[in-house]
Amino acid sequence: GIDLSDVQTQEDFEKLPFSEKDDLRNAYPLGLQAVPDEEIVRIHSSSGTTGTPVIIPYTQQDVTDWAIQFARCYETAGITNRDRIHITPGYGLWTAGIGFQLGAERLGAMTIPMGPGNTEKQLRMMQDLKSTVLCATCPQALLLAAEIAERGLPHRIPRAADLSASEAFGGGNHHVCNRRDFAAVWLLQLSVFVADTDCQCIGGRADPQRAVHQ
Numbered sequence: 001g002i003d004l005s006d007v008q009t010q011e012d013f014e015k016l017p018f019s020e021k022d023d024l025r026n027a028y029p030l031g032l033q034a035v036p037d038e039e040i041v042r043i044h045s046s047s048g049t050t051g052t053p054v055i056i057p058y059t060q061q062d063v064t065d066w067a068i069q070f071a072r073c074y075e076t077a078g079i080t081n082r083d084r085i086h087i088t089p090g091y092g093l094w095t096a097g098i099g100f101q102l103g104a105e106r107l108g109a110m111t112i113p114m115g116p117g118n119t120e121k122q123l124r125m126m127q128d129l130k131s132t133v134l135c136a137t138c139p140q141a142l143l144l145a146a147e148i149a150e151r152g153l154p155h156r157i158p159r160a161a162d163l164s165a166s167e168a169f170g171g172g173n174h175h176v177c178n179r180r181d182f183a184a185v186w187l188l189q190l191s192v193f194v195a196d197t198d199c200q201c202i203g204g205r206a207d208p209q210r211a212v213h214q
Helices: 010-014 021-025 060-076 096-107 119-128 138-151 176-186
Strands: 040-045 055-059 084-087 110-113 133-136 159-163 189-196 200-205
Touching: 040 060, 055 060, 060 096, 084 096, 084 119, 096 110, 119 138, 133 138
Parallel strands: 084 110, 084 133, 133 159, 159 189
Antiparallel strands: 040 055, 189 200
């Protein structure tokens, strides 16, 4: 074991063992499962684009915790149960889409579970259902913004929730230039949610220029 009284300096801290990504990959497929099968209610997985995917078995408590964490991120961004939340990240093994939805439902907001693709239907639902919140990766949000600008559509969404996970961008992230694009085209308040399959929702920030709140 580790005696915390022995950790007094930066050098002491650096001697502590850390889990690395390879440790998670080496546990494939279900080595991270810590409870009996009958307590597992869902499986999520990383994309595996940089190696073996990491599979995370969820218990019902994990699902509940995930919803609570995401609801808190929405609240940090000023989103309430009076909003209409349009969700474009994918559903399935990737935890993003269903995470956005669980948080929105926990918040009590109207949830529009679109998923990715089908730009025509995305734009129609935004307008017809009068979405007030867009949940999207940066590329998806910019694509929709470009289509709206090109078509001269009057609809604007005042807030955007941007999932900034490494799996979403193949190791990338949101950039300052993207923030300018968002502000110029969407006329929105941009909020950043940081999450990944391994740790669920790590935190969020209502002002992308400031630090993430855990």
